[in-house]
Amino acid sequence: MPRINPEYRNVAKKKIIDATLEIAHEAGWNTVTLETVARKVGVTKGALYTYFENSDALMEEVAVELVKHLSYSLKTASAETESDIHDLLALIAEAIFSGKEPAAPIFMQALARAAQDEQFRDRICKGYDDTLVKLRDEFEKRQAAGQIPAEVDIRTAVRAIYGLTLGLAFIYHMLGKDRREAKKDWLVSAERILMIGPKDGKTP
Secondary structure (H helix, E strand, O other): OOOOOHHHHHHHHHHHHHHHHHHHHHHOHHHOOHHHHHHHHOOOHHHHOOOOOOHHHHHHHHHHHHHHHHHHHHHHHHHHOOOOHHHHHHHHHHHHHOOOOOHHHHHHHHHHHHOOOHHHHHHHHHHHHHHHHHHHHHHHHHHHOOOOOOOOOHHHHHHHHHHHHHHHHHHHHHOOOOHHHHHHHHHHHHHHHOOOOOHHHOOO
């Protein structure tokens, strides 16, 4: 088998992952197969095996990509608002609940897979830990500025908000609930966890 240029390989893998997310968004994750992905990309099913051993391997890469996307969204949101905690929360909520990526079902399957694959579990956990650290750092900045009460334990609050995020993502996607309601519930709950009132005294 001829060797594939590493740069080309990375570009091709990203194209396949993007196509997988598009299919999941348009028709649901249960419609994602190597056959449907191959048709979307415009290649044969056999060509996909050059990049992914099977559909589980593809799903693993998609899950890792979504963790990276969440971390990047958090970094972007933080860069856009250096001051107000409410603006930061609003931007994070927008990134989580207004994107097209069907994160909930992918993560549900990824968690089951991770229990059996230590290497994959380590990759997911690293992304999870990196995201928690970024979120903790941003909240600590706001706490130092007096926007979050001193009695709030930031480490505990961050983990609670992360759990809240996964729970609401599961509800809105798996149970077919309105994303706008999930976003509103997330904002209200995150503000309560951080012991801050709604912006301008108004519930979103």
